[in-house]
Every structure is written in structure tokens, then in C-alpha cells.
Amino acid sequence: MAIMVTGCQSNRLPEATTRISLTSDVNDYRYLIGPGDNLTIFVWRNPEISGNFLVRPDGKVTTALVEDLDVSGKTPTALAREIEEELSKYINSPRVTVSVTGFQGPLSEQVRVIGEATNPRAINYTEHMTLLDLMIAVGGLTEFADGDNAKLIRVIDGEKRSFDIEIDELIREGDISQNVDMLPGDIVIIPEAWY
Template sequence: MARDIEKALGKFIRDPVVTVVVTNFVGPYSEQIRVIGEAARPQTLPYRQKMTLLDVMIAVNGITDFADGNGTTLLRTSEGAKQYSVRIKDLIKRGDVSANVEMKPGDVLIIPRSWF
């Protein structure tokens, strides 16, 4: 890629030197954590070893004011799409570390909107 960019820049700059550094890699779906719904920044995250629910919440900047944090569902695709209830509100608002669960590659976190 760097050589291609150098070649293109060579039309405008004499002897350009280009270095390409990969700063982020999400990877295949089977190695991602997806966060949807009422996260402050819903997104796809690359899975890292020993990643926990708290790590994910920090990466997505927590939940919105309208989120039903304790009504969140963890969809674990590695276990045939088995669903678990997780208590995000207890974890990030009350500091209840018993609500912190380990994430696995392919997990999908679904944060619903609260009705009131």
C-alpha cells in the first residue's frame, strides 16, 4: 500500500517516502463484540482476551439516559445464540462488580430503551 501511495505522490513530490501504520483492526465477525441499542456510541469492537462487560461499556462511553441497562441481553453466538440477562446499570451506576461478566468473541450486547 505504501508503495502505491508513493507512486501516486511521485507525480507531485520528488522521491516521496510513505509509511503505513495499521492503528485499528476489527477482524472477522466471529472475533468481534457488537454493541447495539442504547449505548452512548453503539459500535463493533475487536475482541481482546479477558475482555469484560465493563471494558465494553468504557469503549462505548456507557449507556444513554434512556437505556434500560438492567434489561440488557447478551447474545452469545459461540453457544448457539444463547441469551443471557446482564445488569449494565448495576455495574456502571452502582459499582456492582458481580454484574461484570467476561465477554467472548462473537458476543452481541443488546441494550433496550426504557419505557419510563
């Protein structure tokens, strides 16, 4: 007689995996290239291979001599050195400069606001961004927001941590002590008031 044993299958989806931001200190921010960024790649004395390139959704660009170069998550300077290395196969001592326009950045570097903001969305992180800057970018709180029970979710040492933040005190009462620094990858959750 055979006995068949089956395990329970969970209907839960696996948790999303995201890259952890390289910035863990507000004073040590370096911009990272991401999908949607426009790159100007200038190769000194080689205008025929210089140009403007859009970073594809897969985080890559294709230039005249280098195909499918993975650029997402790199600083412009690091990318320039990598392109120099690749181009040295074809050009003697190439000098490359990379500049970014039309900033998007990788998703791991964006700050997200969800819940009772006027325009909840992901915002591209900028150096020294604060909670007040973020709230201005999303248009403030809705009339139904419970801003003083908001949460800030931040990854610290690979672990998600939750912090209480008081957005009503900051915006409506002008308590500037509530204006905390934001970091790339932060998530602000604004609940609805129960009244």
C-alpha cells in the same frame, strides 16, 4: 383440466450467516487476522519479498511471489507456516515471520453493542475483555437506557443463547459481580426504558 398449485412465497430475508468464533473459553484466546489488518511479513534473508501488506476486504493479500493468499481467520503463526510452504516452491527453506499492526480482526471476532449505548458499534475483541471494558469503549449508557434489562447474545456449541445482564447495576451502582467476561462474537442489546 389442469390445476395449477403455487406455494406461498415468504417476504422474509434469510438469516445472516456468520462464522462462529474459534474462541469459546476466555483463557484460550488466539488473535485471528481479518480484513483491514496490516501485516508485516518478514522473509529471513529475502528483504526484497518482505514487506507490509494490507488485508483486503475479501480477506486476501498479494505478496511478491504469492498472489491472492487467503489470510482471514488465521493466526499469524499459522499464516507464516502457510507462506513458508508456498515460498518453498521458489526459495530454499524459507523462514517467515508474520506480525499484525492496525488490528481489525474478522467480523466474527468483534463484539457488538446495539441499542441505548452512547456510541453503539462493533468493538475489536481483546484478550480478557469484560462487560465494563466494552461499556467504556462505547461511552456507557444513554439517559434513556434500561441497562438492567440488557441481553447478551452468545453462540455456544453452534446455538444462539440469550443471557440477562445488569449493566445499570455494574456502571451506576458499582456492582462488580455484574462484570462478566466477553467472548469474540458476543452481541449486547441495550433496550430503551419505558417511563
